[in-house]
Structures are given as C-alpha cells and as structure tokens.
Amino acid sequence: MTRYLTQRLLQTIPTVLLVTILVFLMLHLTPGDPAEVFLGDQRSTPELLENVRETLGLNRPLHVQYLDYMANALQGDLGRSFRTNVPVVAQIENRLPWTLELAVTAMGIAMILGFGLGIIAALNHNTLIDTATMTIALIGISMPVYWSSLLLIILFAVNLNWLPAIGQGGIDRLIMPAFALASVSAGSLARMVRSSMLEVLNQEYVLTARSKGLSERVIIMRHTLRNALIPVITILGLMFGGLLGGAVITETIFARLGIGQLYVEAVLQKDFPLVQGMTLFIALTYVLVNLFIDIIYVIVDPRIRYD
Amino acid sequence: MTNRLATNEDIPNLKEQGRAYKLFRRILRSRNVTIGGFVLIVIVLLVTIAPSITPYGPTEQLRRNRLEAPSAQHLFGTDNLGRDILTRVLYGGRVSLQVGLFSVAIGATTGTILGLISGYYGRWADIIIMRLIDVMLAFPGILLALAIIAVLGRDLQNVMIAVGVSSIPVYTRIVRGSTLSIREFDYVLAAKALGIPDYRILFFHILPNIMAPIIVVSTNGIAGAIIAGAALSFLGLGAQPPDPEWGLMLAQGREYIRVAAWVTTFPGLAIMITVLAINLLGDGLRDILDPRLRI
Numbered sequence: 229m230t231r232y233l234t235q236r237l238l239q240t241i242p243t244v245l246l247v248t249i250l251v252f253l254m255l256h257l258t259p260g261d262p263a264e265v266f267l268g269d270q271r272s273t274p275e276l277l278e279n280v281r282e283t284l285g286l287n288r289p290l291h292v293q294y295l296d297y298m299a300n301a302l303q304g305d306l307g308r309s310f311r312t313n314v315p316v317v318a319q320i321e322n323r324l325p326w327t328l329e330l331a332v333t334a335m336g337i338a339m340i341l342g343f344g345l346g347i348i349a350a351l352n353h354n355t356l357i358d359t360a361t362m363t364i365a366l367i368g369i370s371m372p373v374y375w376s377s378l379l380l381i382i383l384f385a386v387n388l389n390w391l392p393a394i395g396q397g398g399i400d401r402l403i404m405p406a407f408a409l410a411s412v413s414a415g416s417l418a419r420m421v422r423s424s425m426l427e428v429l430n431q432e433y434v435l436t437a438r439s440k441g442l443s444e445r446v447i448i449m450r451h452t453l454r455n456a457l458i459p460v461i462t463i464l465g466l467m468f469g470g471l472l473g474g475a476v477i478t479e480t481i482f483a484r485l486g487i488g489q490l491y492v493e494a495v496l497q498k499d500f501p502l503v504q505g506m507t508l509f510i511a512l513t514y515v516l517v518n519l520f521i522d523i524i525y526v527i528v529d530p531r532i533r534y535d
Numbered sequence: 536m537t538n539r540l541a542t543n544e545d546i547p548n549l550k551e552q553g554r555a556y557k558l559f560r561r562i563l564r565s566r567n568v569t570i571g572g573f574v575l576i577v578i579v580l581l582v583t584i585a586p587s588i589t590p591y592g593p594t595e596q597l598r599r600n601r602l603e604a605p606s607a608q609h610l611f612g613t614d615n616l617g618r619d620i621l622t623r624v625l626y627g628g629r630v631s632l633q634v635g636l637f638s639v640a641i642g643a644t645t646g647t648i649l650g651l652i653s654g655y656y657g658r659w660a661d662i663i664i665m666r667l668i669d670v671m672l673a674f675p676g677i678l679l680a681l682a683i684i685a686v687l688g689r690d691l692q693n694v695m696i697a698v699g700v701s702s703i704p705v706y707t708r709i710v711r712g713s714t715l716s717i718r719e720f721d722y723v724l725a726a727k728a729l730g731i732p733d734y735r736i737l738f739f740h741i742l743p744n745i746m747a748p749i750i751v752v753s754t755n756g757i758a759g760a761i762i763a764g765a766a767l768s769f770l771g772l773g774a775q776p777p778d779p780e781w782g783l784m785l786a787q788g789r790e791y792i793r794v795a796a797w798v799t800t801f802p803g804l805a806i807m808i809t810v811l812a813i814n815l816l817g818d819g820l821r822d823i824l825d826p827r828l829r830i
Contacts, residue, residue: 243673244671249766258685258686262794328749366814366815366818370814378785378789382796469675472675473675474676477677477769478771
C-alpha cells in the first residue's frame with residue numbers, strides 16, 4: 229500500500245505543475261496585449277501601455293515571470309485584482325466560508341437523498357417503487373440548477389413567501405440554494421448506489437447468507453450495504469467537483485457572495501489576476517480532495533491493490 | 536385470429552437479416568429509447584419548422600403587449616420587450632441543439648483520437664496524454680469551460696469550444712480503456728502482422744469495435760452539453776441579447792420573476808424536457824449496447 233500511495237503522490241506533482249503553468253499562461257493566451265487587457269476600457273497610449281508593462285513586469289521573459297508568479301504564490305501572494313487592486317488571496321479568504329457553507333450543506337443533502345433513494349430502489353428492484361425513485365433521480369439529473377433555483381424562488385419566496393429569495397447568512401437563506409445545488413448530485417448518487425447495491429445483492433456470499441437463514445435485515449446491513457458503499461466513495465470526489473462548479477451558478481442566482489459568484493464576475497470583467505488566482509486555488513483544492521479520496525478508498529477496501 | 540404459436544415459417548429470413556435487424560428490434564422494444572427518441576424527434580421537428588408554426592419573429596417586439604400572461608395569441612405569454620416567448624423558445628431550441636451537437640462533436644472526436652493513441656501505443660504517448668487528461672480533470676465541473684471562456688472571450692462559438700474541450704477527458708478515458716482490451720485481440724495482431732498501417736488498424740479495426748460505449752457516452756454528453764451551454768449563456772458568457780437562447784432567456788426573465796413567472800418557466804421547461812428525452816434515449820441505448828456502463 230505504501231508503494232501505491234507514494235506512486236499516487238508522485239503522480240500528483242506533474243499534474244499540479246502543469247496546472248500552475250496553464251493558469252499562469254492564461255493571461256498570455258488571450259488574444260491581444262495583456263497590458264491592454266489590464267487597461268480595460270481605458271484609452272491606451274503607447275506610453276501608458278509601456279508603463280503598465282513595466283509595473284506588471286510583463287516585459288520580462290515568460291519563464292522569469294512564471295517563476296516570479298510561483299515564488300509569490302508559494303508565499304501566499306497571488307497578485308492584486310486588475311479592477312479593485314485588492315489582494316486576490318484576501319478576496320478568496322473573504323468569500324470562501326460562504327461557498328464552503330453552501331457546498332457542505334448541499335453535499336449532506338445530496339448524500340441523504342442519494343443513499344436513501346438508491347437503497348430504497350435497490351431493495352424494491354423491478355417494482356413500481358423502483359421505477360418511481362429512478363424517475364425522480366433522472367429528473368433530478370436532467371433539471372438544470374439555474375432552473376430549479378428559479379422554480380424554488382417562484383414557489384417559496386414569491387408565492388408562499390416562506391423564505392427570502394436572495395442573500396446569505398442564516399439557515400433560511402441557505403435552504404433553497406443548498407437544495408437546488410444538491411439535486412443533480414443526489415440524482416446521480418441515487419443511481420450509482422442502486423446499481424452498486426444490486427450488484428452486491430447478486431453475489432454468492434449474499435446467497436450463502438440467505439441460505440444460512442439470516443434475517444433480511446442482517447443481510448442488508450452486514451453483507452450488502454457495507455460492500456455496496458465502497459465503490460460509491462469514488463464518486464464523492466466527482467460530486468464535490470460538481471458542487472463547486474454548480475456553486476458558480478447557485479451563488480449568482482441567490483446573490484451569495486461566495487467564490488463562484490466572484491469567479492463569474494472576474495471572468496466577465498476580464499480581471500485576470502483574480503481569475504488566475506481562483507482557478508489555481510480551486511484546481512489545487514480539487515486535486516488534493518481527489519488524492520485524499522483515493523487514499524481513503526484503498527484503506528477502506530483492502531481488496532484493491534494498484535500495483 | 537387463430538391462436539397458434541409462431542413457427543419459423545412465420546418469420547422467414549430471420550437469420551439472413553442478421554445482427555443489425557435484431558439490434559434494431561431490441562432498440563424499438565426498449566421503452567426508454569422509444570419514449571426519449573419520440574420526444575426528441577418531435578422537438579427537432581418543431582424547432583426546424585418554427586417559422587411556419589409561429590407568426591412572430593424571435594426578436595420581434597410587440598411594444599403594446601409587454602409581459603402578457605399566456606393567452607390564445609401568445610401561448611407562452613410575452614416578455615418585458617413584448618416578444619412572443621413560444622417563438623423565442625422554438626428558435627432557442629435551434630441554438631441549444633446546435634451547442635449540444637457541436638460540443639459533443641469537438642469533445643468526442645478529440646477525446647476518441649487521444650484515447651486510441653494512448654491505448655494503442657502505450658508507453659510515452661500514454662503517459663503524456665493521460666497527464667494532460669489529469670490536468671483537465673483538475674478543473675471541476677463547469678470551471679474548465681469558464682476558464683476557457685475567460686481566455687477566448689465570451690460568445691456562443693466559444694461556448695461550444697469550451698464545453699467541447701472540457702468533455703474530452705470522458706471520451707479519452709473510455710476509449711483508452713476499450714482500446715487497451717481490444718489491441719491484444721487476434722484480429723488486431725493479424726492486421727499488424729499483415730503490415731497494415733497503424734492508422735488503418737486504429738480507425739478501421741479497433742474503432743468500429745468500440746463504438747458502443749462512445750455512442751452511449753456521446754448521447755448523454757449532448758444532454759450535458761445543452762445544460763452547460765445554457766448555463767454559460769445564463770451567466771452572460773455565451774449568447775448575447777437579443778438572441779433567443781434558453782439560458783439567456785432564463786437570466787433575462789429573472790428580473791420579472793415576481794410579476795411574470797412564465798418568462799422563466801417555459802424556457803426552463805424546454806431545457807428540462809429536451810435533456811430528459813436525450814438522457815432517456817442514452818439510458819436505453821446503454822442498456823442495449825453496453826450494459827457494462829450501467830450506473
């Protein structure tokens with residue numbers, strides 16, 4: 229196992245390195261002069277452009293700029309926003325708690341719904357309950373977050389007046405975005421849990437357990453559920469990624485000042501240091517989360533050996 | 536009608552009609568495929584003949600009829616500029632279907648070629664390609680598409696590129712896996728021994744035999760691309776006003792959600808029904824063509 233873990237860790241290094249290079253190159257890959265991008269709508273003169281290049285260090289060779297960017301990044305400095313001049317790291321720190329609150333709540337809801345529906349469907353295989361649950365799951369997957377969010381707002385904020393439509397802080401402002409965000413993940417999780425359960429229920433050791441005369445409850449809890457849940461762990465990382473991506477949309481709709489909303493704004497305003505810093509931050513977080521999940525997977529399932 | 540069992544004489548030439556025929560029969564018998572396929576055909580038809588269904592233009596403003604509730608004149612109502620929502624939903628369908636098809640074409644073609652190369656050649660090609668795929672997978676969900684738009688600039692064409700490119704890893708992984716298992720088959724080895732050039736082996740000997748998973752993933756991919764494309768337009772990064780596009784229509788209708796919910800209800804419903812139909816079709820095809828992919 230140690231060998232696998234070392235290998236897995238070593239594999240992460242080139243990925244991280246390439247991610248940083250790509251993110252650094254973003255500004256230089258855009259069509260047009262980076263200095264002009266910085267000036268935005270301002271009228272540019274040759275002197276002004278030269279001035280900008282000088283201040284931003286854009287007239288140095290690319291690799292020097294990259295090494296400089298990385299040296300600063302390692303010290304927790306991702307530059308300053310083109311538009312507001314606020315340090316990027318400060319903005320991320322400021323926004324992160326709101327996104328975490330949303331993503332973690334949504335993850336919890338998705339897991340409760342996904343596991344619940346998936347298990348119910350598998351235990352009632354090929355019955356009306358199975359079909360109904362899987363139809364709900366399919367609708368969950370097919371319903372875009374931006375639309376389910378708007379429907380929730382129309383129903384609970386406009387018509388029933390139970391919940392505030394937008395904003396952040398307090399559980400009443402968290403319920404709708406969290407449910408909207410969770411619906412897609414819940415749907416795919418339910419499908420995954422169901423098929424994983426069905427596969428395990430067909431295994432011979434379940435048959436053996438049955439023939440021993442064990443109660444259905446013991447068969448499900450002891451022999452099926454635990455084995456069925458192992459492969460589901462792999463999808464959790466993907467789910468977390470989906471939630472981070474979905475947060476971009478839910479935060480925009482519900483006017484929550486989180487990372488996702490900031491990201492969209494940065495892209496719209498062509499605020500490159502902000503886009504770069506956030507892309508780097510999110511990508512690295514995601515790589516680490518997946519690494520973590522892979523490690524847990526090996527620990528939980530001793531049958532797996534990646535040699 | 537006589538009550539007797541069918542005999543072989545009743546179904547002549549079944550054998551000669553062969554695999555394609557049997558596959559076709561199984562496809563027709565699948566409930567998911569028939570329902571999904573039927574709805575999808577209706578949608579494509581409606582969207583194609585849109586100009587003859589509706590008397591209005593997609594950007595035509597009837598200034599006296601702003602934010603009108605659904606009625607006989609305007610089945611889906613009108614928006615804040617007095618544009619007929621049914622018309623805009625129909626024309627918007629053209630855009631969304633295009634985004635779905637083109638994105639998948641970009642993603643599936645590139646991803647398949649990379650997967651074939653990586654799986655067939657192995658070694659360095661495999662290492663390099665799979666590292667690249669790892670890098671792409673480091674950007675969660677729609678974020679890679681957003682980052683690409685940040686670089687390319689916002690418009691609908693870039694949305695297709697962005698969504699297409701961000702779907703490449705899915706195809707590469709699945710094609711690589713299938714290629715790995717097929718390249719050891721005798722017929723591939725035989726083709727190699729005969730001195731058939733690599734590109735012919737890849738595209739004429741291996742590719743036809745791994746089409747099933749590619750078709751299944753592409754079908755569901757179209758649904759995903761439609762959702763992602765509309766999401767980008769919703770965020771203001773894709774289609775620009777006054778173009779009729781489902782995501783953009785939802786975004787514009789948000790302001791009037793308190794007084795005119797129909798402005799957002801119908802484009803959203805259109806996205807959901809389309810995506811649901813495609814997903815049903817994809818699920819059905821998966822069950823028939825490639826049960827291993829079942830999730």
